[in-house]
Amino acid sequence: MGLMNMPVFSALTDKMRWHQTRQGLLAENVANAETPGYRGRDLAQYDFADRQAGFSSAAVTTTATQPMHFSVSSSEGGAFGAQRMANFEITPEGNGITLEDEMMKVTTNLMDYQAATSLYQKSIKILRTAMGKQA
Amino acid sequence: MDFNSSLRIAATGLHAQTARMRVIAENLANADSAGKAPGEEPYRRRIPTFEASFDPSVGGKVVEVGRLAYDMSDFSSRYEPGHPAADASGYVQYPNVNPLIEAMDMREAQRTYEANLNVVTVTRQMLGRTLDILRG
Numbered sequence: 001m002g003l004m005n006m007p008v009f010s011a012l013t014d015k016m017r018w019h020q021t022r023q024g025l026l027a028e029n030v031a032n033a034e035t036p037g038y039r040g041r042d043l044a045q046y047d048f049a050d051r052q053a054g055f056s057s058a059a060v061t062t063t064a065t066q067p068m069h070f071s072v073s074s075s076e077g078g079a080f081g082a083q084r085m086a087n088f089e090i091t092p093e094g095n096g097i098t099l100e101d102e103m104m105k106v107t108t109n110l111m112d113y114q115a116a117t118s119l120y121q122k123s124i125k126i127l128r129t130a131m132g133k134q135a
Numbered sequence: 136m137d138f139n140s141s142l143r144i145a146a147t148g149l150h151a152q153t154a155r156m157r158v159i160a161e162n163l164a165n166a167d168s169a170g171k172a173p174g175e176e177p178y179r180r181r182i183p184t185f186e187a188s189f190d191p192s193v194g195g196k197v198v199e200v201g202r203l204a205y206d207m208s209d210f211s212s213r214y215e216p217g218h219p220a221a222d223a224s225g226y227v228q229y230p231n232v233n234p235l236i237e238a239m240d241m242r243e244a245q246r247t248y249e250a251n252l253n254v255v256t257v258t259r260q261m262l263g264r265t266l267d268i269l270r271g
Contacts, residue, residue: 016265023261024136024144024195027254031148031198033247035185038196068191099250110257117264124268 011048012120018046019113021080026109030102036093041082042105138265140193141258147190147197148251154200155183155244159237166232170220177220178230180206206231 216225
């Protein structure tokens with residue numbers, strides 16, 4: 001039985017992947033903070049209860065046989081489903097990004113990710129202790 | 136979308152703001168560039184435009200600097216009869232560059248640049264945390 005098949009690790013890995021995807025979307029939002037007509041995107045809140053069924057399911061990907069092919073599953077927010085944000089304000093040029101909000105989200109994302117990696121490390125330490133090895 | 140994509144997207148943001156800064160510098164440097172002879176147009180202010188485009192190699196929307204548009208607003212004119220570019224009534228046409236607007240644009244570019252830089256820093260910290268798992 002691999003490490004990834006243990007519920008704790010698969011749940012944490014999934015959550016870390018969620019944060020990784022979110023970081024990409026937030027980077028998009030910040031980079032396009034002044035692009036006319038650009039509306040920001042974000043992921044729906046991560047919910048362990050919702051994701052439980054998906055922990056063991058393998059993602060389906062399309063094969064890229066040419067360099068110009070789009071990878072369908074990994075792009076556009078991946079398995080988590082990127083959605084348009086409900087913007088608080090939209091500038092006259094049609095841009096819906098508030099830089100302050102995005103910075104807050106980036107920081108929150110970092111802190112939650114750190115929490116997930118810490119839990120991951122702790123779980124590994126617990127396993128080591130169980131095996132009788134002093135960490 | 137992995138962390139490297141995030142870094143590359145943020146890098147395009149930095150790149151776009153750098154290009155914008157260059158245009159602002161151009162405008163400010165030429166704020167007083169009048170024509171050489173009467174009837175000759177002075178420097179015309181330029182405006183950078185941004186476009187969001189999908190980059191398949193990154194798997195996300197990056198930002199690109201689009202066309203450098205010309206500001207078609209009126210030139211200002213000053214009464215300087217001794218100037219080589221003065222017209223019959225003694226007026227010289229000066230560029231439609233407003234230093235105040237340029238200074239504001241510059242601030243905005245700086246802030247957006249910092250925001251993108253912040254994304255790079257945070258993404259690097261997240262990458263670092265991932266590597267920390269290896270150390271156990």
